[in-house]
Amino acid sequence: xxxxxxxxxxxxxxxxxxxxxxxxxxxxxxxxxxxxxxxxxxxxxxxxxxxxxxxxxxxxxxxxxxxxxxxxxxxxxxxxxxxxxxxxxxxxxxxxxxxxxxxxxxxxxxxxxxxxxxxxxxxxxxxxxxxxxxxxxxxxxxxxxxxxxxxxxxxxxxxxxxxxxxxxxxxxxxxxxxxxxxxxxxxxxxxxxxxxxxxxxxxxxxxxxxxxxxxxxxxxxxxxxxxxxxxxxxxxxxxxxxxxxxxxxxxxxxxxxxxxxxxxxxxxxxxxxxxxxxxxxxxxxxxxxxxxxxxxxxxxxxxxxxxxxxxxxxxxxxxxxxxxxxxxxxxxxxxxxxxxxxxxxxxxxxxxxxxxxxxxxxxxxxxxxxxxxxxxxxxxxxxxxxxxxxxxx
Ligand code: SF4
Numbered sequence: 001x002x003x004x005x006x007x008x009x010x011x012x013x014x015x016x017x018x019x020x021x022x023x024x025x026x027x028x029x030x031x032x033x034x035x036x037x038x039x040x041x042x043x044x045x046x047x048x049x050x051x052x053x054x055x056x057x058x059x060x061x062x063x064x065x066x067x068x069x070x071x072x073x074x075x076x077x078x079x080x081x082x083x084x085x086x087x088x089x090x091x092x093x094x095x096x097x098x099x100x101x102x103x104x105x106x107x108x109x110x111x112x113x114x115x116x117x118x119x120x121x122x123x124x125x126x127x128x129x130x131x132x133x134x135x136x137x138x139x140x141x142x143x144x145x146x147x148x149x150x151x152x153x154x155x156x157x158x159x160x161x162x163x164x165x166x167x168x169x170x171x172x173x174x175x176x177x178x179x180x181x182x183x184x185x186x187x188x189x190x191x192x193x194x195x196x197x198x199x200x201x202x203x204x205x206x207x208x209x210x211x212x213x214x215x216x217x218x219x220x221x222x223x224x225x226x227x228x229x230x231x232x233x234x235x236x237x238x239x240x241x242x243x244x245x246x247x248x249x250x251x252x253x254x255x256x257x258x259x260x261x262x263x264x265x266x267x268x269x270x271x272x273x274x275x276x277x278x279x280x281x282x283x284x285x286x287x288x289x290x291x292x293x294x295x296x297x298x299x300x301x302x303x304x305x306x307x308x309x310x311x312x313x314x315x316x317x318x319x320x321x322x323x324x325x326x327x328x329x330x331x332x333x334x335x336x337x338x339x340x341x342x343x344x345x346x347x348x349x350x351x352x353x354x355x356x357x358x359x360x361x362x363x364x365x366x367x368x369x370x371x372x373x374x375x376x377x378x379x380x381x382x383x384x385x386x387x388x389x390x391x392x393x
Pocket of ligand 1: 018020
């Protein structure tokens with residue numbers, strides 16, 4: 001087979017029942033008229049890549065957006081196409097508590113989905129209202145039990161801390177509710193105020209106070225303490241798992257491995273190139289709907305063996321320095337850490353002295369405090385890398 005080997009496949013479904021006021025992903029309200037054409041286009045793009053690469057995914061991740069917002073028939077067509085003749089070890093699908101029935105859950109399991117990521121965010125009704133979520137805490141629990149009943153044995157629960165109006169006591173209760181469900185994996189993200197979102201506007205206009213970094217740090221440490229005491233290992237700044245249940249797909253991103261993204265707005269990184277599929281549902285759908293037969297679709301050759309088709313934006317060649325910076329930035333956020341490269345030795349020794357990293361067998365790992373300060377550590381690593389480049393010029 002010609003073309004790059006692709007072991008990690010991401011599929012972006014940009015529909016949500018309602019767009020949350022803090023979200024800056026490429027999403028839009030679910031529209032049934034667009035679902036079937038989008039799925040046709042995804043299947044066509046997938047077919048094109050099967051013809052132009054060695055596509056044998058070990059992980060498949062359907063995110064968005066809310067893939068479970070697709071109707072059952074569309075989901076079935078899509079999954080059958082993606083999993084034809086392949087059997088990835090991990091197949092994750094993101095689920096919103098309002099968009100999954102027992103029938104849909106059973107079908108997904110039968111189609112090969114073996115990991116669910118459930119967007120719970122909080123078990124506090126007031127916080128859920130502030131976050132613009134349509135579901136209640138009871139609905140989260142009911143959906144979780146429904147997924148267990150359908151046979152899912154690997155479930156992640158997504159949580160958000162730092163919501164305005166919330167407190168350390170609320171966060172403690174949310175963590176306790178989550179632990180009571182005994183999920184295999186928990187993601188705990190600090191609320192961020194991204195530009196062009198209603199939440200950003202509320203802070204910018206003074207309606208809400210600016211987030212307090214000290215309060216966020218306290219909530220972060222609270223999660224670390226509670227979750228690690230309950231047997232969940234922190235293997236990335238925001239991600240905790242019981243032994244053996246880390247997310248293989250996301251771990252591939254954090255290791256800097258190649259991946260292919262299908263769907264509008266999805267990013268791909270392959271063979272030293274990165275691009276994004278056009279973040280526009282109708283244009284993406286039109287591009288790939290006209291690609292039948294596939295041979296009529298125009299493609300460009302980026303490098304020997306790497307061709308690209310369809311409307312893309314932000315195409316860039318990744319040079320060695322960019323890749324190195326990314327490797328350091330992502331690696332220092334994970335329990336796998338980074339290699340102790342020679343030109344970083346003085347800096348790593350200093351970071352170890354102040355307790356932000358541990359060094360063992362030529363690798364540097366973040367400590368519990370280092371996880372909290374991972375962004376600041378990455379900045380220092382970049383400065384050290386830049387200083388070495390200057391010296392070499
Ligand atoms: S459900 Fe998730 S992806 Fe959809 S709008 Fe809300 S935060 Fe964004």
